[in-house]
Every structure is written in C-alpha cells, then in structure tokens.
Amino acid sequence: MAEEVKLFKTWSSTFGLRVVWALKLKGIPYEAIDEDLSNKSALLLQYNPVHKKIPVLVHNGNPISESLVILEYIDETWKQNPILPQDPLHRARERFWAKFNDEKLLPSVWGAFTKEGKDREEAMAATMENLKFVEEELKGKKFFSGEKIGLVDLVFGWLANLISIFEEVTGFNIVGEGYPLLSAWMQEFSELPVIKDTWPPRDKMIIKYQALYDKYHPAK
Amino acid sequence: MAEEVKLFKTWSSTFGLRVVWALKLKGIPYEAIDEDLSNKSALLLQYNPVHKKIPVLVHNGNPISESLVILEYIDETWKQNPILPQDPLHRARERFWAKFNDEKLLPSVWGAFTKEGKDREEAMAATMENLKFVEEELKGKKFFSGEKIGLVDLVFGWLANLISIFEEVTGFNIVGEGYPLLSAWMQEFSELPVIKDTWPPRDKMIIKYQALYDKYHPAK
Structure with a gap:
C-alpha cells in the first residue's frame, strides 16, 4: 500500500x-x-x-x-529502529519520564521564563529540582534510553536547544556546571545525524523567544 | 515464578x-x-x-x-482480557481519550467544584464542552472501548461515581438530561461485576467531598 x-x-x-x-x-x-x-x-x-x-x-x-x-x-x-524497548518495565520507565517532561519539567522551565518575582523563584527552584532527577537518570548511560536514543531522548530533546536560547534571552544560568551528564548529553544528542539538521534556525528562535520574553516582562 | x-x-x-x-x-x-x-x-x-x-x-x-x-x-x-486493542490506530485513540480525561475533563470538573464566581462559570462551561466530546465518543457503542470495557472506560470510570457526589454536594446539575449516552454508560459501567463492589462507600465520600467543598467555599 x-x-x-x-x-x-x-x-x-x-x-x-x-x-x-x-x-x-x-x-x-x-x-x-x-x-x-x-x-x-x-x-x-x-x-x-x-x-x-x-x-x-x-x-x-x-x-x-x-x-x-x-x-x-x-x-x-513502523517496527524498524524501535523508540520503546520490549520489556514492559523498561517501557513503563520511558513512559514515566516522557510524562515527567511534559507535566513537570517543561512547565517548570516555562514558568521560570514567563513568571516574575516570587513565582519565578519558585519555578526556577522547581526547574533545578526537576533537572536533578534528569541528571540522575543519565548515570551510567550514554543516552536516556541506553546505547541508542529512544522515547525519553526524543522527549527531552528540546532541552538540547531551548535551554541555551532561554539562557541567552533571560541572562539566567539554567544548566550551567551543575549538570555535567545532561550537558554532555545535550551536546551529543544535538549533533546526532538524525537530529542535527532538524533544529529551527537559532537566530529566528532568539527573535521569537525575545519577543515572548518582552511580552511576559514588559518594561515597568 | x-x-x-x-x-x-x-x-x-x-x-x-x-x-x-x-x-x-x-x-x-x-x-x-x-x-x-x-x-x-x-x-x-x-x-x-x-x-x-x-x-x-x-x-x-x-x-x-x-x-x-x-x-x-x-x-x-498480563495478556488476558486486553485493556488496549491490537490495532495501532485504535490504541492511539484510546490513549488520546485517556490523556484527555486526565488533562482536560477531570481538571475542568475539579475547577467547577473548587473555584468561585467567574472562574467557576468558565470551568463549568469547559466541563460541558468536554462532556460533549465524551458523549460523541459513545455514539454507536456500548462502552467507550466497544463491546467490552477497555482503557477509556477505566479512565472515564470516575465519572460513574464522582459526578453524582459532586452534584449532591454542590447542588449543581452536571450530567443531567443533556448526555443520555453518558448517563446510560455510567449506569452500565458502575454495575459491571468487575466494578460494582469496588466503589468507595458513598457516605464516606459525601463527607470527604463536603469537607473539601466547605474548605474551597468558606461561608462569607
């Protein structure tokens, strides 16, 4: 067909x-x-x-x-190059972290980007705590899913691009020195053959996120 | 083992x-x-x-x-009595509605229960709109998953119990006459042999949710 x-x-x-x-x-x-x-x-x-x-x-x-x-x-x-492993326990682990990204990690980073004052401090603290779990997950592994990328890598993939854009726009240090495994993964992931030509143009992203940032933080 | x-x-x-x-x-x-x-x-x-x-x-x-x-x-x-069908498209449909329940329907009902004033009106309007999608999904089917219950029925199952508790505590009419297929499903689902003896005691639930309601809506 x-x-x-x-x-x-x-x-x-x-x-x-x-x-x-x-x-x-x-x-x-x-x-x-x-x-x-x-x-x-x-x-x-x-x-x-x-x-x-x-x-x-x-x-x-x-x-x-x-x-x-x-x-x-x-x-x-399409069964080639599996995104999820076969073992139910490993599948559950991947699904758990995918949900964690969408429901905890991404919203916390977004909160740190968009909120002000005490709310921003709370969102930043939540981001740091969430990233600690992420760092912990990488221990002893090349990718989140093991030797090859899988669901968790695809879902955490945005970190490899957006964190540095957020850092440039806000002037904040988010990942910095505190998450060496994550930093190494971000580098490795973003340069994979299947990934590296897919990133949206950085200059356009900076303009987009600068405009969003200005909208959420208007000059007083 | x-x-x-x-x-x-x-x-x-x-x-x-x-x-x-x-x-x-x-x-x-x-x-x-x-x-x-x-x-x-x-x-x-x-x-x-x-x-x-x-x-x-x-x-x-x-x-x-x-x-x-x-x-x-x-x-x-455990492969017996499958919760999800085999076909990838049908599996995607079930997962879609499960997510919809957790991310849209349940939060909207919870908002209608806990919020006040204009926020409550908005949550109630969102609830009604979400329930329309639910009603639409039941057309031509006995259960959300077809002839037998499956993932979507398990995930929507709370409706068969909590809606009537919310209605009793708040005095609001949530499902009422407007969702005949959903009303019939709620009845049918809650009386299934595998389901009917699992509901938490209604009197305890009323006390719990009345206390929650009073907390969110203190007498002025």
Whole structure:
C-alpha cells in the first residue's frame, strides 16, 4: 500500500519536532505542513477538534493527535529502529519520564521564563529540582534510553536547544556546571545525524523567544 | 515464578481505583496498601520520589508510578482480557481519550467544584464542552472501548461515581438530561461485576467531598 504520511506542525514547536525526529529515525517520508497558530487551517481544526493544536500526524487519512500518542503510534506502526524497548518495565520507565517532561519539567522551565518575582523563584527552584532527577537518570548511560536514543531522548530533546536560547534571552544560568551528564548529553544528542539538521534556525528562535520574553516582562 | 504484586493507593482516589479495576479485570491477586496522604509512608516516598503520589504498583520489587503508565504496564505484563486493542490506530485513540480525561475533563470538573464566581462559570462551561466530546465518543457503542470495557472506560470510570457526589454536594446539575449516552454508560459501567463492589462507600465520600467543598467555599 502506498503510504500517505502528513505532519501538521509549526516551524518552532518542540512537540512537532519530536515527531519529526521519530519519523526520521524510522526513515518514513512525510509531507510537513507548517501551521500559523494565529490563523489555524481548516484542516488542523478538522483533524484535532478537541485540542486544536499541532502536532497532528495524518496516516492514510487517519489523524492522530497528542505528540506522545503519535510517538507510540509511529513505534507500533513502523517496527524498524524501535523508540520503546520490549520489556514492559523498561517501557513503563520511558513512559514515566516522557510524562515527567511534559507535566513537570517543561512547565517548570516555562514558568521560570514567563513568571516574575516570587513565582519565578519558585519555578526556577522547581526547574533545578526537576533537572536533578534528569541528571540522575543519565548515570551510567550514554543516552536516556541506553546505547541508542529512544522515547525519553526524543522527549527531552528540546532541552538540547531551548535551554541555551532561554539562557541567552533571560541572562539566567539554567544548566550551567551543575549538570555535567545532561550537558554532555545535550551536546551529543544535538549533533546526532538524525537530529542535527532538524533544529529551527537559532537566530529566528532568539527573535521569537525575545519577543515572548518582552511580552511576559514588559518594561515597568 | 511467584508473583508479588502490591498496590499503594488511598481508599478514595480515582487514580488508584483505575489500577484496582485493571488488576481485577486481569484476575491478578494483589496486596492493597492504603496510604494516608497527610502522613505518607517511607515506602511510598522511596518508590515514587519524583511525584510522591499514589498509585504505585510494585511488581516483584519493581515500582511503577503514574496511573496511565501502570495501566499500560499491566496490559503488557498480563495478556488476558486486553485493556488496549491490537490495532495501532485504535490504541492511539484510546490513549488520546485517556490523556484527555486526565488533562482536560477531570481538571475542568475539579475547577467547577473548587473555584468561585467567574472562574467557576468558565470551568463549568469547559466541563460541558468536554462532556460533549465524551458523549460523541459513545455514539454507536456500548462502552467507550466497544463491546467490552477497555482503557477509556477505566479512565472515564470516575465519572460513574464522582459526578453524582459532586452534584449532591454542590447542588449543581452536571450530567443531567443533556448526555443520555453518558448517563446510560455510567449506569452500565458502575454495575459491571468487575466494578460494582469496588466503589468507595458513598457516605464516606459525601463527607470527604463536603469537607473539601466547605474548605474551597468558606461561608462569607
């Protein structure tokens, strides 16, 4: 059967990027459709009426939404280069950290970027505590998933790019010297053949995040 | 191998209950450990240092946290009475609605229960919109997962119990006449042999939620 694979994403979203990486890892050709979130396409709204968000993967006409759900779908549909291991306990561990990223780590970093005063201090403290768990997970391993990248690496992948952009825009030191394993992983991950050409242009990202930062922290 | 299965939960938590249902569905004997969340056990903190929350399933000494992760682990470990279907697209659909419950539906109902004034109105409006999606999902089906209950039924299961408790405590009409398929499902689900003896005592639940309600809405 001729496969038709389309991916609705944006040029900058980390949630879209993890799906791009999974498709590249599997060697699946796809058509990328970059959405403008200020003017969402009728197709996006039709494919994801509940969340009205990217990414949406459309495989032979069937839409799948929610990036973690999409990653599992990709892994179950195309078996080469597994994203998840076989053992149920290891699968559970990967899913646990993927959820941790989306529900704890990413929101804490976002809070440190967008909030002010005491709220920002709390978000920064939460970020540091969350990153300690991340650092701990890397002990004795090359990648989060072991010798090869897997679900947790794809989901934590945004750190390899956005942390340094946040640091440049805010002037804060987030990862710094305190997380040597994570720092090494960020370097290693971002230069993998399957990853290195996928990063959105850094100059455009700096402009985007500087504008967001200015919006959340208007000059008093 | 002699299996050792322990479940850390509370007497009332919906997140613990969905794991109880999954274990019962699979016919897996387990030891239940009811935690007091105001005085968490050292074992719970050891098994789930990241979230410090129930439920935690401990299988032959290996702890697994996060209820959705536990449900997938149970389904992958014990194959009888599948919780998820085989087809990747159907699996993605079930995972999508499970996430929707935890990230949209449950928070909106909780907001309607705990918030006041305009915030409450917004949470109630979000609840109604979310329940419309739920109602739509039931069209042409006996259970959310089809002819038999599956992941989505286990995850939406709290509705069959807590909605009527919220209605009794708040005096609000949440499901009422507007969601006939959901109302029928709530009845059917709550009386299934595997489910019906698992509900926490209603009188204790009313007392618990009345106290919570009074805390969030102190007399002015």
